[in-house]
Amino acid sequence: MTLGLGREALDALRRDRTAVVCLVVLGLLVLATLAGPALLDYREDEIDWSHMAAAPFEAPGHWLGTDRLGRDLLVRTLHGLRISLAIALAATLVSLVIGVAWGALAGFRRGRTDAWMMRFVDVLYSLPQVFFVIILTVVFGRGSFTILVAIGAFGWLTMARIVRGQALALREREFIDAAIVGGAGTARILARHVVPNLLGPVIVYATLTLPQVILVESFLSFLGIGIQEPLASLGNLVADGAAELETAPWMLAVPAACLMLVVFCFNFLGDSLRDALDPRDR
Amino acid sequence: MRLAPAAATVLQPDGAMRYKCRRMTTLAFVLRRLLGAIPTLVLVIALSFMLTRLAPGGPFDEEQALPPEIRANLEAAYGLDEPAVVQFARYLRGLLHGDFGPSFKFRDFTVGELIADGLPVSLGLGAGAMLLALGFGIPVGVLAALSRRGLADRFVMAFAVAGMSIPVFVVAPLLTLVFALWLRWLPVAGWLPGRPSDTVLPIVALALPVIAFVARLTRGSLLEVLRAPWIRAARARGLAERAVILRHALPAALLPVVSYAGPAAAAVLAGSLVVETYFGLPGMGRHLVQGALNRDYTLVMGMVIVYAALMIAFNLLADLAYAALDPRIRRERAQ
Amino acid sequence: MSALLEIRALTVDFLAPRVVRAVDGVDLALGPRERLAIVGESGSGKTQLLLACTGLLAANGRATGSVRFEGRELLGPGDAAAPARGRGIGFVFQDAGGSLTPHRRIGDQLIEVAMAARGMPKRQACDESLAMLGRVRLPDPGSTMNAYPHELSGGMRQRAAIALALAARPRLLFADEPTSALDVTVQAEVMALLDALCRDFGMALLLVTHDLGVVAALAGRIAVMYAGRIVEEGDTDELLANPAHPYTAGLLASVLSLSALEDGELATIPGAPPRAGETIQGCRFEPRCPRRRERCRVEGPRLEAGGTSRVACHYPLDAGRSP
Secondary structure, three states, X not given: OOOOOOHHHHHHHHHOHHHHXXXXXXXXXXXXXXXXXXXXXXXXXXXXXXXXXXXOOOOOOOOOOEOOOOOXXXXXXXXXXXXXXXXXXXXXXXXXXXXXXXXXXXXXXXHXXXXXXXXXXXXXXXXXXXXXHHHHHXXXXXXXXXXXXXXXXXXXXXXXXXXXXXXXXXXXXXXXXHHHHOOOOHHHHHHHHHHHHXXXXXXXXXXXXXXXXXHHHHHHHHHOOOOOOOOOOHHHHHHHHHHOOOOOOHHHHHHHHHHHHHHHHHHXXXXXXHHHHOHHHO | OOOOOOOOOOOOOOXXXXXXXXXXXHHHHHXXXXXXXXXXXXXXXXXXXXXXXXXXXXXXXXXXXXXHHHHHHHHHHOOXXXXXXXXXXXXXXXXXXXXXXXXXXXXXXXXXXXXXXXXXXXXXHHHHHHHHHXXXXXHHHHHXXXXXXOHHHHHHHHHHHHHHHOOHHHHHHHHHHHHHHHOOOOOOOOOXXXXXXXXXXXXXXXXXXXXXXXXXXXXXXXXXXXXXXXXXXXXXXXXXXXXXXXXXXXXXXOHHHXXXXXXXXXXXXXXXXXXXXHHOOOOHHHHHHHHHHHOOHHXXXXXXXXXXXXXXXXXXXXXXXXXXXOHHHHHHHHO | OOOOEEEEXXXXXXXXXXXXXXXXXXXXXXXXXXXXXXXXXXXXXXXHXXXXXXXXXXXXXXXXXXXEEOOEEOOOOOOOOXXXXXXXXXXXXXXXXXXXXXXXXXXHHHHHHHHHHHOOOHHHHHHHHHHHHHHOOOOOHHHHHHOOHHHOOHHHHHHHHHHHHHOOOOOEEEEEOOOOOOOHHHHHHHHHHHHHHHHHHOOEEEEEEOOHHHHHHHOOEEEEEEOOEEEEEEEHHHHHHOOOOHHHHHHHHHOOOHHHHHHOOOOOOOOOOOOOOOOOOOOOOHHHOOOOOHHHHHOOOOOEEEOOEEEOOXXXXXXXXXX
């Protein structure tokens, strides 16, 4: 039972062509968000007075058209993607750290510690996530940081559950007993023996958590409770586009397509990773 | 090994005796689950309360140029100068009377009134979406499973994947574009009481991702159940294929779908915020979003509590449905 | 005596993931009230034989040949076996728990069959079902009617499954290892029950088993299957006393008996059956046969009739039968 990302798993992944395509697409998108705005002619807040609400390929230099205020749509979308990805990565990282620590400790300790820790998780799990995130934005004000904290506050729950399951299984194996008898403390055992063996499932679920976070953040930004103007997020770009549907449908199409592409790729990649790690699950 | 309660040794066909036995265990089960739900609700209320009190500054900070005495008076009037525990107790007592407190931004209305104003619309929307999702998603999934990798199956699976990947806030404008602007079959927005066609787009937009998931889930579940040995045995008894599928396969296949009904309701409630905002529907969601944008604490808190209560109620219903389908759960819980 | 069930050249293939032949050209006949036991080890194809006759093969299975039940062909296009299922041929499966629908009460399942197959009104179906549960010797039929399968013990479940198989009053009963999953003490009871029921309802019985002890008590004739083919068939007492095919002899020898234990050595048949899907030119049993000769490797033996029995062997055991 290899819990890490062994050679076998990587091979299986390489053979799944669609997964490779998704990985490549994601790589290209990330590259685009980092390098794109520098290569393009316009800045994201730059208003082009002579080409407002221009369709794609109509106005020179505006490859995907402009929005109502004459801002280049491609650049804004890339910026939006950058912000969405950044928040998603940060929130996922936070969820990962808390979730892994929590789950590993609970699974390793077993008994009463485990019971109480997981009961806490269950209780938080039963709360309506989106609504509490909204409360948090009311309390702490809108903006990137609040969103990050709010989403991270719920994101670690599933990770904790999964990690705890794996840690429980690992606890039964002899090399852990050997380490304990050898006098190693809990923290050390967790860090050197338990966590490295958990990498596999952790990576899988991190990959699957990212699109969830992107969707929640976009959802909030769409409603106006998330990322604020003039900062662009895929969510509020979609909201702007939705308002101009009749006159400028590309304003919706471009960020929406970008969002769905990213979400789909991450989901597919995560599914393929999961299949690669455990063929029995297929 | 406990046998079924021995009624009489002569079985009365669907007799009163048997019916009564069944009803009693169901009642006990319902009560137990209700009691279990109350702590969750209390927790939600407490948590919401704590969070809103944590906010740096008070609800009146955004008002410009409020002289300090008037602000102090306002705070006293709203009871904000009392210790937190007292405030919480007072809030709880108010809740039991259906009083959610005043809205800080809409000075003329209490939160309760705003909730009552929006609840029917939101409930209608949500219930409509759930009914559509289950009423359409399940048959579609069944048909896909029965067509055994035929055209219907492939089509349904493609639709399911698409539906699940598109978030509600993209579906809503998309549907509007196609059906209201291009085809002009339906109105763009609005919610006139006399115009049922207003309801179509919002309900469909809200239901679409759930339909996709339910169809896929039903299909997979039914395919797996059809492989079970007791299905083959039922056919071996000479039962018609339709009876085998409807009475032997389907109830077992629906179990995972019913389990999903809980999370589905949560998704529908969250999605309703987007749908109500986008289509301009006068429901709770619109008030909630407005309240969030205005930092109207009591309004947000009250709404969240109502939404949470709705979800808990729905989860209870889903649990009951599950027990109805799977007799093993019923017996275990009743004992 | 006209045959109730006539199987001719029945072949069952599975198409995916590879092409595998589970049953290879089987001929069998069964008359009314007759009892035939098919004996063979796991993988010999005996279960697939039963499933093919009743049209219950898995989706990737293909049956060719002819199976006639009361004159009607069951292997036709579409689901030709459907009218015969339940009403003509009852089926008792090996795993009784697996043949009862978990979320429906036993009574409901019985009533359903009675109403569908025998066209009874509900009240009458109720009474009939209750009576049937009594016939299968369940201690408290009323409770069992109300019970769900998971509330019954293994033996009770098997009796309920038998009741379900008989509910439509079939003329022929297929029993696929009906006692293999049961405790030894319960096995004898269930076998006696089957015996009595076949007698009382005037049913023919086609019993599939790997347990020779079960056979002797129940069946008048035995057919021995190996690697998808019938290698010997005959009267039970005759065959058990004087087996003609080396495989049959080997099987009998490997059955534990007190005398065998005393001698100290367990007799086994060395080697293993051919793997599914392997095409073999000569006799399939040849690699493991103590009597094999050159001819056996090259030429596959055919079933030859001799008196009331048949055997497929170039060098059968009874000297009087060799060609």
